[in-house]
Amino acid sequence: MYRPSGLTALAVFNFVLAGWGLLKLLGVAIVLAAGTPKGAQGQPPPQFLMLLTLGYLIFDIGLMVTAGIGYLKLKRFLGRWVGSIEAVVSLAYFVAVVAYVQSEGIPFDVRNLSALVYPGLTLVLLNIVFRENLVH
Amino acid sequence: MNFREAKIVTRFDYKNLVRSAPGVTFLILYLYVAINLGAWLAEQLRGTATLGGGANVDPEMARQATNSLLVKIVSWFLGGKDEVVRFLVFDRPVAMSAFFLLSLLVMPILVLFLSFNQISGYVSRRSIRYIVPKTGRLELYLGLFASNLLFFSLVSGALTAVMTVGWVLASKDVGTGVVVGYSLQILAAVWLSCIPIIALMSMLAAMTGSPVATVFLGLGTYLVVILAGYFMSAQTEWGKVFYYLLPLEPKYWFAYPSVGHFIGAGALMLLYAAAYLALGWLFLRRRNL
Numbered sequence: 243m244y245r246p247s248g249l250t251a252l253a254v255f256n257f258v259l260a261g262w263g264l265l266k267l268l269g270v271a272i273v274l275a276a277g278t279p280k281g282a283q284g285q286p287p288p289q290f291l292m293l294l295t296l297g298y299l300i301f302d303i304g305l306m307v308t309a310g311i312g313y314l315k316l317k318r319f320l321g322r323w324v325g326s327i328e329a330v331v332s333l334a335y336f337v338a339v340v341a342y343v344q345s346e347g348i349p350f351d352v353r354n355l356s357a358l359v360y361p362g363l364t365l366v367l368l369n370i371v372f373r374e375n376l377v378h
Numbered sequence: 379m380n381f382r383e384a385k386i387v388t389r390f391d392y393k394n395l396v397r398s399a400p401g402v403t404f405l406i407l408y409l410y411v412a413i414n415l416g417a418w419l420a421e422q423l424r425g426t427a428t429l430g431g432g433a434n435v436d437p438e439m440a441r442q443a444t445n446s447l448l449v450k451i452v453s454w455f456l457g458g459k460d461e462v463v464r465f466l467v468f469d470r471p472v473a474m475s476a477f478f479l480l481s482l483l484v485m486p487i488l489v490l491f492l493s494f495n496q497i498s499g500y501v502s503r504r505s506i507r508y509i510v511p512k513t514g515r516l517e518l519y520l521g522l523f524a525s526n527l528l529f530f531s532l533v534s535g536a537l538t539a540v541m542t543v544g545w546v547l548a549s550k551d552v553g554t555g556v557v558v559g560y561s562l563q564i565l566a567a568v569w570l571s572c573i574p575i576i577a578l579m580s581m582l583a584a585m586t587g588s589p590v591a592t593v594f595l596g597l598g599t600y601l602v603v604i605l606a607g608y609f610m611s612a613q614t615e616w617g618k619v620f621y622y623l624l625p626l627e628p629k630y631w632f633a634y635p636s637v638g639h640f641i642g643a644g645a646l647m648l649l650y651a652a653a654y655l656a657l658g659w660l661f662l663r664r665r666n667l
Contacts, residue, residue: 246397247397248398255402354417355413355543355544359413371396371397
């Protein structure tokens with residue numbers, strides 16, 4: 243079946259972002275291993291947040307690569323469902339981090355909103371635009 | 379002009395545009411860049427003054443704010459128009475004003491990269507020969523323009539929705555109503571200022587019949603008009619006329635305080651778009667496809 247070029251682009255984005263996530267994972271692992279990490283204000287970042295990020299990154303990278311392969315093979319489960327689950331997990335992680343940061347009294351940084359762009363668009367593209375293509 | 383056929387072309391091309399690699403890439407990169415730009419500007423707001431409080435602005439805050447980067451950005455765009463600068467800095471959230479002016483500068487240039495593949499794609503692939511017997515050239519030409527406009531509306535609408543949420547969360551001293559109202563004004567202004575550029579690309583696509591040539595010619599036109607306007611206006615008073623070959627100057631009227639300026643700028647943008655489309659049609663009408 244015909245694969246739209248946008249779906250190929252989405253798969254490429256998934257692989258690139260998975261690679262970026264791998265670098266972040268490496269960074270978090272180094273910070274955790276170093277023992278006394280320093281945050282932006284010279285304070286150590288909370289252990290809870292670091293472990294949450296570590297868990298999220300491991301889970302997310304796996305889902306991103308799997309979904310990317312699913313997009314290329316036009317798979318309904320591996321592409322549409324795994325891609326959608328990945329997007330929902332990313333959104334849930336965003337909400338959890340924002341809620342935690344707000345509860346600590348740290349002001350909201352608008353830059354964080356850019357983390358919503360990819361998962362939000364993935365959900366829309368997979369379930370509306372490319373729904374008819376991911377059917378195998 | 380058969381509107382039903384133009385609607386079919388618009389729907390078909392819009393679906394293709396959303397599913398294409400350039401469409402998806404533009405959508406993701408545009409939102410990502412714009413949100414980071416807006417966030418950076420919002421970050422500049424901290425520690426100076428949130429402003430937007432009109433006459434209630436603390437003089438000390440105002441003094442600090444006039445030295446801030448945001449005010450310098452606003453002043454650079456509207457040099458010499460002190461009352462407009464004062465309005466944008468003190469009566470409106472200044473970070474949003476800076477975002478507004480930067481969007482008016484950058485978005486039309488980004489749109490050049492979105493709307494290059496209009497009729498030129500069909501002409502270069504020769505597939506237009508199979509389409510023209512089923513629909514008229516005018517319907518195809520306007521339908522493709524409308525689909526590009528629709529896609530850009532979707533992207534700028536999504537951007538405004540995300541940005542509005544961010545502005546509301548970030549600005550504690552400015553009311554939600556002011557932020558939402560100003561966001562809608564920014565959306566309308568940026569959307570209107572991009573219509574002539576999409577029309578310009580329609581015209582260039584009809585002239586060249588090649589997507590690559592359309593991009594280069596679009597960028598070249600922008601550059602030549604700016605350079606010619608700059609050098610010619612230094613030589614003679616009439617040289618400023620060059621600037622008006624593109625809507626470079628009037629788009630900043632959208633930021634002025636009066637409603638009249640906004641409506642005038644909007645009408646002028648539509649007039650520019652109509653002129654470009656008409657010129658493009660003159661080429662396409664008799665072109666050997």
